Amino acid sequence: MKVAKVCCQGCGADLEVDESIRFVTCNFCGSRLEIVHDPTTTHSRLLEEIGEKTDRMSQDLGVIRLQNDLEQLDREWALEREGMMTTSKDGTRSKPSAAGSVIGGVVAAGFGIFWIGMASSMGAPGAFPAFGVIFIIAAIAIAIGGVTKAERYQRAESTMRQRRQKLMADLDRAKRED
Numbered sequence: 001m002k003v004a005k006v007c008c009q010g011c012g013a014d015l016e017v018d019e020s021i022r023f024v025t026c027n028f029c030g031s032r033l034e035i036v037h038d039p040t041t042t043h044s045r046l047l048e049e050i051g052e053k054t055d056r057m058s059q060d061l062g063v064i065r066l067q068n069d070l071e072q073l074d075r076e077w078a079l080e081r082e083g084m085m086t087t088s089k090d091g092t093r094s095k096p097s098a099a100g101s102v103i104g105g106v107v108a109a110g111f112g113i114f115w116i117g118m119a120s121s122m123g124a125p126g127a128f129p130a131f132g133v134i135f136i137i138a139a140i141a142i143a144i145g146g147v148t149k150a151e152r153y154q155r156a157e158s159t160m161r162q163r164r165q166k167l168m169a170d171l172d173r174a175k176r177e178d
C-alpha cells in the first residue's frame with residue numbers, strides 16, 4: 001500500500017492515508033474528507049464539518065424544546081382557565097367578568113332596597129326589612145367575590161400572555177439562526 005500525506009482541511013492536522021482510499025474521517029477533528037489525487041499532489045477536500053453539523057442539531061433541538069414549552073404552556077393555561085371560568089344559569093361557560101359581577105350586585109342590591117321600602121310602607125314586622133338588609137349585604141359580597149375572581153383571571157391571563165410572547169420571540173430567534 002502506498003501512503004499519501006494530506007493536510008486535513010478541517011483542523012490542519014497531517015494525515016497519512018492509503019492512496020487507494022477516496023474518503024477518510026479525520027482522527028483529530030472528525031471531519032469527513034475526500035482525498036483528491038491531482039497529477040502533482042494529493043490533497044483533501046472537506047465534505048462536511050462535524051462541528052457545524054452538531055451546531056445545527058443543537059439549534060434544531062432548541063427549536064423543538066421551545067415548541068414543547070409552548071405546547072405545555074397552552075395545555076396548562078387551558079386547565080387553569082377551565083378552573084377559573086364561571087358557569088351561567090343556562091350552562092354556558094365564560095370567563096369571569098368584573099362588569100357583570102358589579103351589574104349583578106347592583107340589581108340584587110336594588111331589589112333589597114325595594115324590598116325594605118315595600119316592607120316598611122306596609123308596616124310589616126321588623127324581620128321583613130331586616131331580610132332586605134341581609135339581601136343587600138349578600139349582593140355586595142357576591143359582587144366583590146365576582147370582581148376578585150375576574151381580577152384573578154385577568155392576572156393569570158396576562159402572565160400567560162407574557163410567557164407565551166417570550167417563548168414565541170425565542171422560537172423566532174432560534175428558527176432564524178437555523
Ligand SMILES: [Zn+2]
Binds near residue numbers: 009011012013026030
Ligand atoms: Zn481534522
